[in-house]
Amino acid sequence: EAGVTQFPSHSVIEKGQTVTLRCDPISGHDNLYWYRRVMGKEIKFLLHFVKESKQDESGMPNNRFLAERTGGTYSTLKVQPAELEDSGVYFCASSRSLSTDTQYFGPGTRLTVL
Amino acid sequence: AQSVTQPDIHITVSEGASLELRCNYSYGATPYLFWYVQSPGQGLQLLLKYFSGDTLVQGIKGFEAEFKRSQSSFNLRKPSVHWSDAAEYFCAVVLISGTYKYIFGTGTRLKVLA
Numbered sequence: 001e002a003g004v005t006q007f008p009s010h011s012v013i014e015k016g017q018t019v020t021l022r023c024d025p026i027s028g029h030d031n032l033y034w035y036r037r038v039m040g041k042e043i044k045f046l047l048h049f050v051k052e053s054k055q056d057e058s059g060m061p062n063n064r065f066l067a068e069r070t071g072g073t074y075s076t077l078k079v080q081p082a083e084l085e086d087s088g089v090y091f092c093a094s095s096r097s098l099s100t101d102t103q104y105f106g107p108g109t110r111l112t113v114l
Numbered sequence: 115a116q117s118v119t120q121p122d123i124h125i126t127v128s129e130g131a132s133l134e135l136r137c138n139y140s141y142g143a144t145p146y147l148f149w150y151v152q153s154p155g156q157g158l159q160l161l162l163k164y165f166s167g168d169t170l171v172q173g174i175k176g177f178e179a180e181f182k183r184s185q186s187s188f189n190l191r192k193p194s195v196h197w198s199d200a201a202e203y204f205c206a207v208v209l210i211s212g213t214y215k216y217i218f219g220t221g222t223r224l225k226v227l228a
Binding site: 003004031033035040041042043044045048055056059091093095098099101102103104105106107108 | 118148150155156157158159160163204206212213214215216217218219220221
């Protein structure tokens with residue numbers, strides 16, 4: 001069974017540009033989470049999808065961030081326009097059911113905004 | 115508010131020595147606790163989890179953790195560290211709510227000396 005995959009692994013962009021991160025969850029996992037780790041800080045929750053519906057966006061920093069999950073499969077997280085403070089590692093995780101099921105994490109996308 | 119504290123940012127141990135990584139949590143109800151490990155270039159891998167029952171939990175790679183409600187702790191231990199254990203370790207609690215999102219600690223980076 002393939003794990004959670006994320007693309008790209010690294011992205012370096014300039015302030016003001018747009019970047020789109022992609023996450024492919026484990027097949028059959030309805031729940032998809034995005035987290036972010038800013039350097040030196042804890043990993044923080046951004047948002048949660050159940051299939052294609054956003055269940056909780058409480059962690060999204062501001063309206064420069066837009067997440068989608070078309071068809072309930074893969075998800076994208078777009079940052080537009082990117083700011084310096086958006087730099088960090090963005091993790092995606094998925095789980096089968098909405099419970100205390102283990103969340104399986106991808107390797108993350110390291111975003112650097114110059 | 116719920117929180118997880120990992121007091122040690124960096125720990126260095128010699129190969130073959132014992133290891134204990136500390137984790138303290140603040141949570142109003144019965145916590146569901148996890149330890150994850152992230153090796154370089156990899157995603158977060160689940161080491162072990164505690165939901166209920168026996169307070170001493172066995173995990174993969176020879177790790178164990180003990181839940182102590184009186185101390186609000188969930189420390190990770192290994193009797194003999196291997197060089198391949200060098201990685202970053204994260205403690206997390208899951209919020210038993212609509213989204214089951216994780217609250218992470220800041221992580222402990224483990225260095226193993228040969």
